[in-house]
Amino acid sequence: MVSPEVQTSLCSEPLDVSPEAFEEGLARIACEPLFRDAEDGEIEIAGNPFRRPTRLNDHRFIDFFAPLARDQLTSNASLAANRLLLILYELDLVFLPVDGKPEGLESFRSFYGDGIRKAAGALRPVLERFLFGFLDDAVDVTGRWRADDLFAYLAECEEGFAEAKHGDLDAITGCRDPKRAAQAYLIQFAPDFLSEASAMARNTLGSFGPMQSDLFKILIDEYGYGVHASKHSTLFQDALRSVGLVPEVHRYWQFYLPTSFLLTSYFHYISRNHRYFFRYLGALFYTESSLVSTTRAQSRALRQIFGESVDTRYFDEHTHIDAHHGRMSLDGLIHPAVARFGDAVIPEILRGFEEFRLLEDIASQDFVAQIRWADAAADYERAAKALYARIESGELDLPLETFAEVLGERSTTHVHDDDRLLVLETGEMDFWPIYGPPRRYVAGDHMLVPMHRLHGSVVRSGESIYHQPLVPPDLMAETVSRIETQ
Ligand SMILES: [Fe+2]
Ligand SMILES: [Fe+2]
Ligand SMILES: [Fe+2]
Known part of the structure; x- marks a missing residue:
């Protein structure tokens, strides 16, 4: 038999990072403007290889010390941890500001600064275990x-x-x-x-x-x-x-x-x-x-x-x-x-x-x-409209989460860990289910956003008020299967 000491299991290795040190690392990341949430003009990040938006507010809701299970690799916690971990690995790679943009030297110096490097020492081993720990058993x-x-x-x-x-x-x-x-x-x-x-x-x-x-x-x-x-x-x-x-x-x-x-x-x-x-x-x-x-x-x-x-x-x-x-x-x-x-x-x-x-x-x-x-966004929009009509008629009783966002307000792309209906009540919003020209939603438009599907949006006029009722899994499965068999 193979001697046990050559088989390494990530989760059984000692993790020499305290929660306090990890928190301090996250706080350093949060202080760095390069990693702040995306602005409305940053759906594409033009001309700055060091600018990597993260959703800083999400981090405090994630228990990074509990490794993800395989079915959570597509979750928002996974997305957040993955964004952070690649940033940390790339501190060892050389990137230069885009040609003809000397102002990029400031980002260059911040990215490779001691503060982030120090944060990496505490964050990296925890994030590696968080993301790759499932492989031990898988x-x-x-x-x-x-x-x-x-x-x-x-x-x-x-x-x-x-x-x-x-x-x-x-x-x-x-x-x-x-x-x-x-x-x-x-x-x-x-x-x-x-x-x-x-x-x-x-x-x-x-x-x-x-x-x-x-x-x-x-x-x-x-x-x-x-x-x-x-x-x-x-x-x-x-x-x-x-x-x-x-x-x-x-x-x-x-x-x-x-x-x-x-x-x-x-x-x-x-x-x-x-x-x-x-x-x-x-x-x-x-x-x-x-x-x-x-x-x-x-x-x-x-x-x-x-x-x-x-x-x-x-x-x-x-x-x-x-x-x-x-x-x-x-x-x-x-x-x-x-x-x-x-x-x-x-x-x-x-x-x-x-x-x-x-x-x-x-x-x-x-x-x-x-x-x-x-690719089937139009079908999902139609299905969303039909579902919302059932909510409005009282046939379905789903809790509405209400959000209000003002002009230019953006969301760094993200995924939800549940199935949601997006219902726009006022305003206009650009919505990206994939890279490319967005879908423009106006008051009365709807979209069905399945669990773990990446999306982003930017409010384009006035104030947008929208709801996001959660759709129960059985109802979602039935809706998706109807769309896919059309
Ligand atoms: Fe190659
Ligand atoms: Fe090769
Ligand atoms: Fe969303």
Whole structure:
């Protein structure tokens, strides 16, 4: 059997942060203007990679010391924690103000200031446990694994990737507005791909023999061998530009789903904490080897949606190079690791492989749910109107929550942990269920906002008064199923 000390379980590791220290860290974040709620002109964050709105008021209602369960990864607490955690990881990455904006130097200095770095020391371990703690139980790597079993299993999985279904791409191409859904899809990758392989770079320092040089070879491919036009993040910028998006770092911060943050942060989490180095090897092999067929399907779907105008070189390059990277991570990293350290490291390698696979699956489901709702917004508005009529007639007795917001009032994008009806009584409001032109609601308009669906709004005229009755789960399920079978 594998000796127990090599199996690390996040939630059983001691957490050396007091609630007071954590609170102090949150307070430092709250003092930093870069992380305040979004202004009404900040649906897109133009020209400042350091500006990352969070909903500061939400933080005090969240128990960050109680790890989230799997079904809470799409919750508002997850979104809040994910926004914070990526900020903290990115303190180690270099970003510069946008060209021609010297005033951005002030944000640059604040972002990399000592105060936030100090806060990170207390916040990061708690947030990691909060978000990734569920993986302890969600992934099971117990049992007797020998090297042969591991390599047979990985080979079998790799073969399976060629046949993999891509439910998210099918959902996009099946949308009434596939272009908008495809833009939303690319936006979900932006936090990772615009600074691609930064987490990998964390693993290339130090001294660990020939494995280090093999990892470095993959890294320099990701960085285009120093040719900026070939750097993978540059290719991704070109892809964004070709579909009408602006390739600035975190321009679309407000539209990242919590589970998209999770995918980016997972690699930082296992790469910043070097005790998870073997886990990283498994996750690396998973991502490199699965991307061969995934990027082929992505390229095909994008061409189907946008025609000749889309620049698919980012995806085409990965279909080619990741076949090599998969091989390199297996032969140059996983084989030598097992040869050098024996079966003891196998559970960790497997854990990384399975954890990232699971997170991708969760993120894919979250994304599909988001675009299905956004794509059917008109149907949800009609269903909302019908439901509200039943409330007004007295047939349904649902408590109304009433809000009043004035012109320009904005809400940083968020999710609710229950199903809600949005009923606008006075004023006008722009509403975003997805990135792109908003839906304009006027008095008498309604929208049904399902639990955990990301949205934002800005009041556009006078004072808006609106209600948000909560919709009981059975009534919501019945309503959604009627919409989906239309
Ligand atoms: Fe890459
Ligand atoms: Fe790669
Ligand atoms: Fe809301």
